[in-house]
Amino acid sequence: MNQSFSNLLINWYNQHQRDLPWRDTSDPYRIWLSEIILQQTRVDQGLPYYNKFINQYPSVHELAKAPEDEVMRLWQGLGYYSRARNLHECAKSIVNQYDGEFPDTYEELLKLKGIGKYTAAAIASFAFDRAVPVVDGNVFRVLARYLDISDDISQPKTFKTFFNVAKQLIPENQAASFNQALMELGATICTPRKFKCENCPLSLDCQARIHHKQSELPVKKKKIKIRHRFLYYLIWKEGDKLAMKKRGPNDIWQGLFDFDLIETNHPLTIEEIYEKVNKQYSNVELVEISEPVKHILSHQRLQAVFVELQSKNENVLSDHSLKYFTKQEVEELPKPRLIENYLTSKDF
């Protein structure tokens, strides 16, 4: 049955695989880049970023030499920005400690920044033909359904169960195809909802299909808690310059730029905004207050109001991490979507 599973799967994949740039190559740099971009990200969303990065940084050497803000700016809009920082750090260690060559084993790859168990297995199999199984959201789903495994996949220890199952199934001489095929099947046929069992090469022996349990598998118990935050952005202008600030660690959007900020856990009236602003600063007028803008993150719900200000005092900015940037400079800073959208709407 193991052999039948792998053969059916790989045969199906050979007829249905998509034509994607990182599959034309065995260049570890390109495979690595594509895998980092595709972490928690759909192909359609990641593809343009892959192309931008390959154009700007054809090899790991150009990427390693680039300034961090430039890398962050190129990543802008893709989310999970720690991926971009780790990508850059990893590129630097490949050049400085590995002589520009990626290591070719699962264990060595795991040591690199931003490379975890999934990505190490992906690079080891796709670039170096190692028989290490990838275990991602797709693999959890396909195997849980096919074998009727009801372990809770939100528990970290469950990873080992699925890793071992996949290790039993993976053919030593076709590891890359097997891994790709399993993920592709999960992404296109064995989807979370509206699964297409009638097109599935594995449907005959699939336990979930036989027992009509597709929508119950895989089991995932943990739910994330949504936090609500209210952001009042203070827009300081000086001539044609705009005051912006780089966001720090232990919060969202680390390394990206936004504006001076007053934050609360509840909405404020205009009067309350005025009061709070004039408590921090003095002689300040509120020039314009935007409608609240909603911005949703995976685990937070933000409501942002943009407040344009004017002060009669000079050097209003008490916060020294705030700096004035020209329009040209602002354009080149890495910014979260929320800020980018605001600037676009104001045609700044």
Next chain:
DNA sequence: GATGCGTGGGG
């Protein structure tokens, strides 16, 4: 081991 980290799309 639990939690935090973006954005966009589908049902």
Next chain:
DNA sequence: TCCCCAAGCAT
């Protein structure tokens, strides 16, 4: 509108 989730990782 809401929920789920997508080729995970670091801490």
